[in-house]
Amino acid sequence: MMPLLTTKGLSRNFGGLRAVDGVDFALMPGEIRAVIGPNGAGKTTFVSLVSGRIQPSSGMIVFDGADITGLPAYIRVRQGIAYTFQITSVFANLSAYDNVALPVQRTLSDGRSKGAVRTGVMAALERTGLADRAHMPAGQLSYGHQRLLEVAMGLALKPRLLILDEPTQGLADSEIDNFITLVREIAKNATVLLIEHNMPVVMQLADRITVFNAGKILAEDTPEAIRENAAVQEAYLGTAP
Amino acid sequence: MSEASPAKAYTLHLGVIALLFVLSFLLPEYYHGLLARIMVLAVFAMGYNMLFGYVGLLSLGHAMFFAAGLYGAGLAVIQLGWSVPLAFLGGVACGAVLALVIGLLALRTTGVAFMIVTMMFAQVFYLLILYFATWTGGDQGMVVPQPARVLSLGATSLELTNPTVRYMTALGLFSIVLLITSAIVRSRYGRVLVAIRENEERTKMLGYDTFSNKLAAVVVSGTICAASGAAYALLFGYVGSSFASVQYSILPLLWVLLGGAATTLGPLIGTLFMYYVIDITSGYTSAYLLIVGIALILLVLFFPKGILGSIRQRWLGWLP
Numbered sequence: 001m002m003p004l005l006t007t008k009g010l011s012r013n014f015g016g017l018r019a020v021d022g023v024d025f026a027l028m029p030g031e032i033r034a035v036i037g038p039n040g041a042g043k044t045t046f047v048s049l050v051s052g053r054i055q056p057s058s059g060m061i062v063f064d065g066a067d068i069t070g071l072p073a074y075i076r077v078r079q080g081i082a083y084t085f086q087i088t089s090v091f092a093n094l095s096a097y098d099n100v101a102l103p104v105q106r107t108l109s110d111g112r113s114k115g116a117v118r119t120g121v122m123a124a125l126e127r128t129g130l131a132d133r134a135h136m137p138a139g140q141l142s143y144g145h146q147r148l149l150e151v152a153m154g155l156a157l158k159p160r161l162l163i164l165d166e167p168t169q170g171l172a173d174s175e176i177d178n179f180i181t182l183v184r185e186i187a188k189n190a191t192v193l194l195i196e197h198n199m200p201v202v203m204q205l206a207d208r209i210t211v212f213n214a215g216k217i218l219a220e221d222t223p224e225a226i227r228e229n230a231a232v233q234e235a236y237l238g239t240a241p
Numbered sequence: 242m243s244e245a246s247p248a249k250a251y252t253l254h255l256g257v258i259a260l261l262f263v264l265s266f267l268l269p270e271y272y273h274g275l276l277a278r279i280m281v282l283a284v285f286a287m288g289y290n291m292l293f294g295y296v297g298l299l300s301l302g303h304a305m306f307f308a309a310g311l312y313g314a315g316l317a318v319i320q321l322g323w324s325v326p327l328a329f330l331g332g333v334a335c336g337a338v339l340a341l342v343i344g345l346l347a348l349r350t351t352g353v354a355f356m357i358v359t360m361m362f363a364q365v366f367y368l369l370i371l372y373f374a375t376w377t378g379g380d381q382g383m384v385v386p387q388p389a390r391v392l393s394l395g396a397t398s399l400e401l402t403n404p405t406v407r408y409m410t411a412l413g414l415f416s417i418v419l420l421i422t423s424a425i426v427r428s429r430y431g432r433v434l435v436a437i438r439e440n441e442e443r444t445k446m447l448g449y450d451t452f453s454n455k456l457a458a459v460v461v462s463g464t465i466c467a468a469s470g471a472a473y474a475l476l477f478g479y480v481g482s483s484f485a486s487v488q489y490s491i492l493p494l495l496w497v498l499l500g501g502a503a504t505t506l507g508p509l510i511g512t513l514f515m516y517y518v519i520d521i522t523s524g525y526t527s528a529y530l531l532i533v534g535i536a537l538i539l540l541v542l543f544f545p546k547g548i549l550g551s552i553r554q555r556w557l558g559w560l561p
């Protein structure tokens with residue numbers, strides 16, 4: 001099977017710092033892949049390169065067999081790469097409905113009918129459990145609900161690759177359980193790339209785990225193997241157990 | 242913007258149009274003429290509001306779009322002998338083309354740089370008008386001759402110098418632009434414009450080409466402002482370079498801020514308010530600009546969202 005996403009020698013420098021350093025990465029369709037690593041390991045920079053928010057210093061990104069390295073972010077989104085932000089950036093002054101309507105109205109193939117937008121928006125809001133808050137301004141939602149709204153916006157883009165950047169940060173335990181169910185459901189139709197610090201979430205969700213350290217891939221394996229990997233433990237915990 | 246209460250908004254807009262229609266028969270002559278002028282200038286403010294209120298792009302060069310319409314229509318009548326409707330369309334087309342070119346160049350910048358670039362382009366436009374004085378009349382301007390300001394509709398001909406015809410034409414233009422802008426801001430495109438204003442980076446990450454959307458907004462805004470300028474030339478018969486000066490770039494900003502940015506009727510309220518404050522205070526003192534200035538400062542301090550913006554925030558959430 002051909003990978004959905006491949007990067008070859010992908011690098012990005014910020015001044016003298018090599019935030020991402022020659023990363024070769026491949027992601028198979030249908031996979032849930034977790035990316036973990038200590039703070040400053042280059043995880044967010046890596047997914048920002050994939051989504052096109054920042055340009056690489058060198059290297060190549062291939063999505064679904066085509067080189068997308070030079071494409072602007074909005075075209076990558078149209079090709080099916082959706083990115084949900086680490087720092088919640090929903091449109092605070094717009095209603096939850098309007099927040100989701102923005103991605104829905106763009107992805108509609110028949111761009112005319114008003115009913116289609118409403119149906120699409122309410123479907124995305126219902127999947128994330130926000131339907132009864134559709135007309136609240138997004139800025140007045142609780143933090144957990146804003147994170148879910150962020151996911152609903154990503155879902156509404158009908159992505160083939162959904163990149164979730166620390167989606168459970170700041171969520172309560174009960175909300176995290178719902179979130180895990182939601183991601184499993186999303187993964188039925190999409191490939192998921194998940195940056196996550198919460199190890200129980202990672203262990204439950206991921207098919208495979210990629211560990212970043214100092215801009216490079218340190219290890220890549222199944223959750224069980226990563227758990228036993230001494231190098232990972234050293235990088236992550238600072239000491240060998 | 243939201244799905245809520247479109248019916249209320251349409252009723253309000255139609256009510257305002259009906260009120261302005263009735264006022265035509267009630268107002269004394271002086272105020273009748275003043276209101277006609279205010280309606281034309283409110284169109285200018287509505288065009289400005291399209292870009293400033295909804296997309297959040299602060300231009301300090303919109304006088305050039307107004308003047309493009311003004312000179313486009315005026316020169317077409319005076320130098321080329323075009324009929325009134327053709328000259329109007331010519332003026333509007335000048336504004337649309339100018340807005341497209343300026344948009345392509347100025348939108349490469351954002352924020353303060355965008356303000357400065359638009360202001361510089363407007364200054365270039367102003368100086369070009371003075372430079373080509375042979376055709377434009379330089380700082381003297383030009384008078385559109387009365388015989389040319391006739392609108393021929395088949396057998397009947399309407400003289401635009403007639404106060405009632407002038408008022409009704411101004412009201413017609415105002416109504417069309419009001420209904421068009423309120424339809425735009427309620428549309429999906431309007432939703433994207435507001436999203437760009439709120440967070441452009443995020444809008445890109447939802448797959449929108451924000452540059453093209455902003456460019457379209459500049460063209461719509463410039464075209465509306467040019468329509469106002471073209472109507473001004475044909476209705477009031479004067480085409481002058483002062484309309485291209487920086488003062489006329491700042492005035493629409495003030496009108497919109499006063500009335501309420503990103504409200505459909507704010508531009509009218511702001512223009513009306515400013516004109517009447519000037520009108521009333523200048524009757525009492527020669528230092529009327531001082532009073533206008535104080536009124537503006539008080540408004541910005543206590544009602545930063547403008548008149549309608551504050552009303553919407555405090556009492557009427559559905560206000561369009």
